Amino acid sequence: MVKHLGKDSIEPKLIPGKYQFYTMRYCPYAQRVQLVLNAKKIPHDPVFINLTEKPEWYLKMFPAGKVPALTYEGKFLSESLLLADFLDEQHTQIPLWSNSPLQKILDKIFIESFGKVASSFYKFMMTGSKLEKNNFDELVEYIKLIESELKIRSTKYFGGESPKMVDYMIWPWFERIDCIGIFSKNLFIFPFDKFPKLAEWRNAMITDEAVASYYLSPEKHAQHFINRKAGLPAAFDF
Amino acid sequence: MVKHLGKDSIEPKLIPGKYQFYTMRYCPYAQRVQLVLNAKKIPHDPVFINLTEKPEWYLKMFPAGKVPALTYEGKFLSESLLLADFLDEQHTQIPLWSNSPLQKILDKIFIESFGKVASSFYKFMMTGSKLEKNNFDELVEYIKLIESELKIRSTKYFGGESPKMVDYMIWPWFERIDCIGIFSKNLFIFPFDKFPKLAEWRNAMITDEAVASYYLSPEKHAQHFINRKAGLPAAFDF
Numbered sequence: 253m254v255k256h257l258g259k260d261s262i263e264p265k266l267i268p269g270k271y272q273f274y275t276m277r278y279c280p281y282a283q284r285v286q287l288v289l290n291a292k293k294i295p296h297d298p299v300f301i302n303l304t305e306k307p308e309w310y311l312k313m314f315p316a317g318k319v320p321a322l323t324y325e326g327k328f329l330s331e332s333l334l335l336a337d338f339l340d341e342q343h344t345q346i347p348l349w350s351n352s353p354l355q356k357i358l359d360k361i362f363i364e365s366f367g368k369v370a371s372s373f374y375k376f377m378m379t380g381s382k383l384e385k386n387n388f389d390e391l392v393e394y395i396k397l398i399e400s401e402l403k404i405r406s407t408k409y410f411g412g413e414s415p416k417m418v419d420y421m422i423w424p425w426f427e428r429i430d431c432i433g434i435f436s437k438n439l440f441i442f443p444f445d446k447f448p449k450l451a452e453w454r455n456a457m458i459t460d461e462a463v464a465s466y467y468l469s470p471e472k473h474a475q476h477f478i479n480r481k482a483g484l485p486a487a488f489d490f
Numbered sequence: 491m492v493k494h495l496g497k498d499s500i501e502p503k504l505i506p507g508k509y510q511f512y513t514m515r516y517c518p519y520a521q522r523v524q525l526v527l528n529a530k531k532i533p534h535d536p537v538f539i540n541l542t543e544k545p546e547w548y549l550k551m552f553p554a555g556k557v558p559a560l561t562y563e564g565k566f567l568s569e570s571l572l573l574a575d576f577l578d579e580q581h582t583q584i585p586l587w588s589n590s591p592l593q594k595i596l597d598k599i600f601i602e603s604f605g606k607v608a609s610s611f612y613k614f615m616m617t618g619s620k621l622e623k624n625n626f627d628e629l630v631e632y633i634k635l636i637e638s639e640l641k642i643r644s645t646k647y648f649g650g651e652s653p654k655m656v657d658y659m660i661w662p663w664f665e666r667i668d669c670i671g672i673f674s675k676n677l678f679i680f681p682f683d684k685f686p687k688l689a690e691w692r693n694a695m696i697t698d699e700a701v702a703s704y705y706l707s708p709e710k711h712a713q714h715f716i717n718r719k720a721g722l723p724a725a726f727d728f
Binding site for chain 2: 324325327329330331334335337338341342353354356357358360361364
């Protein structure tokens with residue numbers, strides 16, 4: 253269990269030579285940056301922020317009060333995709349973006365289009381008091397496009413023969429999709445059997461070191477969504 | 491005058507070895523990419539798209555039907571900021587992004603925050619039948635932050651001693667701000683006298699070759715907004 257810092261918390265001291273990484277344990281956007289930090293083995297010091305009752309020192313530093321964010325050389329940096337680019341350029345060991353500008357923009361356009369999966373997943377999970385079949389069907393429709401993309405690429409991972417930036421940027425939502433069964437008490441089960449390429453990819457991703465070391469079980473993710481729906485804070489520690 | 495291709499137009503032939511650049515003469519996002527193409531002297535073939543009555547061949551190629559977009563090696567590429575990155579990486583002559591990853595992300599965060607200026611400008615110009623003082627005041631408030639940023643940077647341009655990516659990404663809206671006086675029949679005049687740094691920057695930008703060769707006068711921009719408000723097509727040729 254990690255402890256999220258809330259309203260009256262004290263700002264943790266900066267550790268020189270390390271990034272201060274502001275995050276929230278259940279935020280998929282923050283997880284993107286965590287995966288990049290892990291994959292590139294970049295020293296960092298995570299600070300978990302309670303997003304429901306934000307620390308005053310954090311709001312003073314960053315009025316938008318969002319995560320993920322990094323401090324570096326006294327500068328405050330934010331936005332998951334911008335941070336991913338920055339870390340890949342600043343730490344050139346273990347490059348995660350393709351060195352082909354064309355492949356890189358195609359990956360970025362794909363990641364942008366993946367936004368539909370992210371938003372339809374949250375719509376299904378969080379809208380109303382009852383889970384809706386049409387929202388679930390919409391999510392499944394969008395996932396079809398992701399399966400097709402992997403088929404067209406005909407590689408094990410979206411980024412080639414090992415996980416690359418494009419894989420890490422979409423992974424957080426796939427980690428969460430597995431919790432639909434538990435969350436819905438088996439009313440809805442995500443049909444991975446209909447998506448053989450994605451199912452293989454998912455199984456391979458889970459064993460990747462960067463992913464595995466930050467992985468949360470479907471039970472944990474389901475509990476987070478149950479807590480959120482019950483009106484508990486966004487960073488409820490359990 | 492450029493002719494925008496509409497619903498029943500025929501798809502222009504691709505010219506080998508050149509980018510096909512899909513654009514609209516009055517679109518500020520498309521202008522961003524045009525400025526990058528100009529500044530880096532990249533051969534390209536512009537295709538002007540009528541966004542109100544979109545060509546069928548264009549929608550077939552790109553269902554979202556937006557501009558700007560580029561075709562390259564049979565791939566269809568879109569999104570102004572992604573295209574700017576791609577062109578800067580693919581054509582390394584005359585680099586427009588800083589070679590410091592930290593400065594690059596700071597510039598990108600600044601460009602993202604500039605979105606508030608872009609949206610408040612359009613809100614002021616296009617909302618309702620009458621221009622509203624509170625929308626104008628909001629725009630001026632946001633511009634204050636841009637003036638402060640240039641002051642803090644204490645360089646001639648946002649990107650240093652010559653125009654760089656950060657300057658080109660925000661320029662299209664400053665070219666348009668000058669048309670407020672004409673558009674509002676002098677009811678509102680943008681107070682450049684209150685923003686001495688920005689006024690100097692604006693005067694310098696207008697003489698930059700990449701900017702000057704695609705520059706439209708305040709009269710032209712005003713006419714475009716007048717046409718839009720009268721319900722004429724987004725790419726009305728005049």
